[in-house]
Amino acid sequence: MIERLVANLLDNALRHNVPGGWIKVATAVQSGRPTLRISNSGPVIPPDQIHRLLQPFQRLESGRKASGDGVGLGLSIVAAIVKAHHGTLETRPLPDGGLEVTLP
Numbered sequence: 001m002i003e004r005l006v007a008n009l010l011d012n013a014l015r016h017n018v019p020g021g022w023i024k025v026a027t028a029v030q031s032g033r034p035t036l037r038i039s040n041s042g043p044v045i046p047p048d049q050i051h052r053l054l055q056p057f058q059r060l061e062s063g064r065k066a067s068g069d070g071v072g073l074g075l076s077i078v079a080a081i082v083k084a085h086h087g088t089l090e091t092r093p094l095p096d097g098g099l100e101v102t103l104p
Contacts, residue, residue: 005081006036008074009101013040015074018097030104039100045093054091055098075101083092 013023021041028035045053045060052058059072075091082089082103090102 005078005103007022008078009036009038012078013038013042013099016040016042016099018042021098021103023085033104035104037100037102039094040098041094041096042098044097045099047093048065050091050099054089067076081089 010023010025014095017023017040023040024037027036028037049060052060053075056076057072058076078101079089088104092100093102
């Protein structure tokens with residue numbers, strides 16, 4: 001399940017990016033726990049819409065149009081896997097566009 005979680009996060013970061021954009025992946029150990037952070041330079045996401053991205057079949061069509069045939073399940077699957085593992089999922093929009101997802 002963890003492999004699917006990471007694959008979905010990376011796929012989401014790639015799909016919902018801007019042309020010529022960037023993706024950053026960072027791992028660390030914080031307070032004795034492994035941490036993963038994936039961020040990208042995608043379009044601007046209104047902070048009050050982040051919760052929608054974690055719901056099944058939700059996409060923010062205005063500015064987050066996917067390339068390809070995504071149906072809006074990637075981040076909801078990530079959220080379900082995190083919940084099944086009793087983990088924490090932190091999402092925040094970046095000021096200049098894009099999304100940062102952290103699993104502390």
